[in-house]
Amino acid sequence: MKLYNNEQWVADIDEVISVVPELNELMGCKVMITGSTGLICSAVVDVLARWNATHVEKIGIIATGRNETGVSSRFSYLINEPWFEVMAYDAVFPVLPKDFSCNYIIHGGGNASPNKIVSEPVETMMGNFLGTQCLLEYAREYSLKRLLYISSSEVYGHSEGGKPFKIYDYGYVDLLQPRSSYALGKRAAETLCVSYGAEWGVDSVIVRPGHIYGPTARESDNRVSSVWAYAAARGEDIVMKSNGAQIRSYCYVLDCVTAILKVLLRGKSMNAYNISNPDAVISIKQLAELLTQVGDCSLRIELPSETDKKGFNPMLNSSLDASELMALGWRGRFDAPKGISHTVDILRSILSTRNV
Numbered sequence: 001m002k003l004y005n006n007e008q009w010v011a012d013i014d015e016v017i018s019v020v021p022e023l024n025e026l027m028g029c030k031v032m033i034t035g036s037t038g039l040i041c042s043a044v045v046d047v048l049a050r051w052n053a054t055h056v057e058k059i060g061i062i063a064t065g066r067n068e069t070g071v072s073s074r075f076s077y078l079i080n081e082p083w084f085e086v087m088a089y090d091a092v093f094p095v096l097p098k099d100f101s102c103n104y105i106i107h108g109g110g111n112a113s114p115n116k117i118v119s120e121p122v123e124t125m126m127g128n129f130l131g132t133q134c135l136l137e138y139a140r141e142y143s144l145k146r147l148l149y150i151s152s153s154e155v156y157g158h159s160e161g162g163k164p165f166k167i168y169d170y171g172y173v174d175l176l177q178p179r180s181s182y183a184l185g186k187r188a189a190e191t192l193c194v195s196y197g198a199e200w201g202v203d204s205v206i207v208r209p210g211h212i213y214g215p216t217a218r219e220s221d222n223r224v225s226s227v228w229a230y231a232a233a234r235g236e237d238i239v240m241k242s243n244g245a246q247i248r249s250y251c252y253v254l255d256c257v258t259a260i261l262k263v264l265l266r267g268k269s270m271n272a273y274n275i276s277n278p279d280a281v282i283s284i285k286q287l288a289e290l291l292t293q294v295g296d297c298s299l300r301i302e303l304p305s306e307t308d309k310k311g312f313n314p315m316l317n318s319s320l321d322a323s324e325l326m327a328l329g330w331r332g333r334f335d336a337p338k339g340i341s342h343t344v345d346i347l348r349s350i351l352s353t354r355n356v
Contacts, residue, residue, distance in 0.1 A: 003046075003350060008346050016258045034107045045061060045063050047258075060085070066090045092123045092131065104145055110131060132189040140196060146205065153165065164321040193206060205269060207263050207274075216253050232297055238297060244283055248318055255277055279336065280334070280339065291344065
């Protein structure tokens with residue numbers, strides 16, 4: 001079974017579409033989505049496609065990725081739709097075709113998995129900066145309506161405080177650690193966005209997602225929430241390689257999508273917005289315990305390897321204050337138990353049919 005055939009996934013999409021009435025403003029426009037096969041942006045495409053399925057006037061979707069074949073495979077159910085296009089776009093070596101046109105860009109392309117960040121720190125950093133610059137140049141030349149840049153909570157760095165990060169609560173990032181390529185690449189790209197706005201009037205907004213999870217994660221994704229969700233779906237033990245005390249702003253991927261769309265259409269130009277559901281700010285251990293309940297499996301503690309340690313997010317508390325986002329009228333629909341339950345149930349259904 002493919003994800004787009006899963007009844008729970010479709011029902012979840014229908015639930016979140018109902019809380020973004022602003023989507024009507026995208027009718028007749030084209031939206032380019034980079035990194036469209038990733039955890040977050042694949043869900044953005046699914047939501048816009050589902051909106052099109054229930055409306056007469058359509059939203060044009062341009063789904064991009066490093067590998068056109070991979071994009072076409074992920075969205076095979078859309079290939080014959082006249083409002084859907086597939087385009088190659090590599091953030092590390094960014095080139096846009098000459099006949100390309102769109103009205104909005106949601107930019108989520110780039111390395112995000114810890115193993116990729118550790119093994120490809122140069123590509124991680126340059127992909128964030130060069131990939132964003134290419135799109136900002138396009139926005140400048142062709143008067144794009146708006147570019148939304150998907151940044152990260154890792155821009156906040158280390159902090160000794162235990163309170164959720166507000167938009168300007170920046171902490172320390174070690175410049176001499178290759179793992180910092182992700183946080184510093186995101187920081188630089190954010191500053192580039194506002195610089196293009198200040199100097200050339202390019203309209204952009206920024207979102208900083210917390211720890212996003214959901215059934216759009218690939219099985220090869222080695223982020224903890226993804227690895228554990230698949231393990232729970234298979235009925236395997238959850239293996240935790242820390243004490244699990246770290247606090248994170250977990251957010252079901254479809255809540256993240258509605259936040260992105262809300263900011264795209266209602267956010268203030270050159271401003272950043274944290275994406276965090278207050279009902280899903282929990283510790284890593286609490287996440288593990290919720291997954292063991294849904295997956296009917298056990299929790300095991302193991303010592304991390306040196307390779308594991310290199311990929312760890314160094315922040316002890318990366319919870320986020322989403323006041324600015326909620327002031328736009330956004331509210332999450334999935335608290336931690338609901339989002340985690342739906343994720344595991346959907347993955348379990350997909351995995352079970354694959355093995356038949």
